[in-house]
Amino acid sequence: MYKDTVYSAFNLLMHYPPPSGAGQHPQPQPPLHNKASQPAHSVPQLSPLYEHFSSPHPTPAPADISQKQVHRPLQTPDLSGFYSLTSGSMGQLPHTVSWFTHPSLMLGSGVPGHPAAIPHPAIVPPSGKQELQPYDRSLKTQAESKAEKEAKKPTIKKPLNAFMLYMKEMRAKVIAECTLKESAAINQILGRRWHALSREEQAKYYELARKERQLHMQLYPGWSARDNYGKKKRRSREKHQESNTGGKRNAFGTYPEKAAAPAQFLPMTVL
DNA sequence: GATCCTTTGAAGCGA
DNA sequence: TCGCTTCAAAGGATC
Numbered sequence: 001m002y003k004d005t006v007y008s009a010f011n012l013l014m015h016y017p018p019p020s021g022a023g024q025h026p027q028p029q030p031p032l033h034n035k036a037s038q039p040a041h042s043v044p045q046l047s048p049l050y051e052h053f054s055s056p057h058p059t060p061a062p063a064d065i066s067q068k069q070v071h072r073p074l075q076t077p078d079l080s081g082f083y084s085l086t087s088g089s090m091g092q093l094p095h096t097v098s099w100f101t102h103p104s105l106m107l108g109s110g111v112p113g114h115p116a117a118i119p120h121p122a123i124v125p126p127s128g129k130q131e132l133q134p135y136d137r138s139l140k141t142q143a144e145s146k147a148e149k150e151a152k153k154p155t156i157k158k159p160l161n162a163f164m165l166y167m168k169e170m171r172a173k174v175i176a177e178c179t180l181k182e183s184a185a186i187n188q189i190l191g192r193r194w195h196a197l198s199r200e201e202q203a204k205y206y207e208l209a210r211k212e213r214q215l216h217m218q219l220y221p222g223w224s225a226r227d228n229y230g231k232k233k234r235r236s237r238e239k240h241q242e243s244n245t246g247g248k249r250n251a252f253g254t255y256p257e258k259a260a261a262p263a264q265f266l267p268m269t270v271l
Numbered sequence: 272g273a274t275c276c277t278t279t280g281a282a283g284c285g286a
Numbered sequence: 287t288c289g290c291t292t293c294a295a296a297g298g299a300t301c
Contacts, residue, residue, distance in 0.1 A: 158281075158282085159281085161279065161281055162279080162280065162281095163278070163279035163280060164279075164280080166279090167278075167279085182276085182277090183276080183277070183278090184275085184276040184277040185276090185277075186277085186278090187276085187277045187278040187279090188277060188278065189278090190277095190278065190279090191277080191278040191279065206280095209280080209281085213281080224282085224283080225282045226282080226283055226284090229283075233273075233274075234274080234275095
């Protein structure tokens with residue numbers, strides 16, 4: 001079976017631990033074969049893992065694969081085998097091309113010890129922008145330099161959970177259907193659609209999310225979600241809690257109860 | 272320019 | 287173990 005083959009290859013290469021209960025949700029282990037019947041979504045930035053079953057097209061031509069490989073740094077010893085072996089699998093397994101394009105596999109300067117210049121999409125400067133050079137290093141104390149160095153550590157983002165993967169794929173579709181652009185409103189709709197999904201449909205996203213987490217663990221063994229705690233500045237705890245109790249303006253510019261349904265925007269199929 | 276809003280899920284942490 | 291908090295994405299609105 002295709003899924004087993006992919007798993008075997010991947011486990012072999014990445015020394016995967018066996019799935020360890022993988023989360024609180026039941027994981028029916030749905031087949032990961034391509035869903036040819038699924039409607040094509042013109043989503044510019046699909047989570048590459050999700051391309052496994054979301055792509056309406058057959059396996060890309062090998063030329064296409066090699067083209068993608070051009071930009072893949074292969075110097076990293078522990079992953080070069082992965083690339084080459086996966087490449088060998090490409091001709092036999094449909095839709096495995098996405099392994100190449102998975103953000104967690106697009107190694108770059110953010111990966112410790114990796115010489116490539118292509119930054120990892122999951123690794124961003126704390127500010128999210130290019131850092132400016134210090135105007136005068138000599139004026140900084142040791143403590144300041146240390147603090148600055150700490151602040152300059154590239155941020156490794158959390159792996160996306162199942163719902164985030166679902167959102168990333170369906171957002172463009174919902175926007176097209178609803179002509180909405182506000183993410184808060186879009187996310188409310190997506191939340192409702194998420195609950196409307198069958199267990200099998202959801203299970204596919206849970207499985208993808210599990211793979212995302214495993215890849216993340218392989219690439220950043222010492223990383224912890226705690227590393228990013230406190231990096232997002234909140235205006236004030238009180239204000240944030242107030243917003244969670246429905247006492248603040250929502251995405252529609254009103255002050256309803258929390259998560260009030262924006263029914264006037266929702267297409268009939270949403271609910 | 273930074274943060275909020277809004278959703279679900281994963282993970283951290285204190286009690 | 288339980289409950290709470292934070293952060294992942296996204297982009298318009300607000301501060």
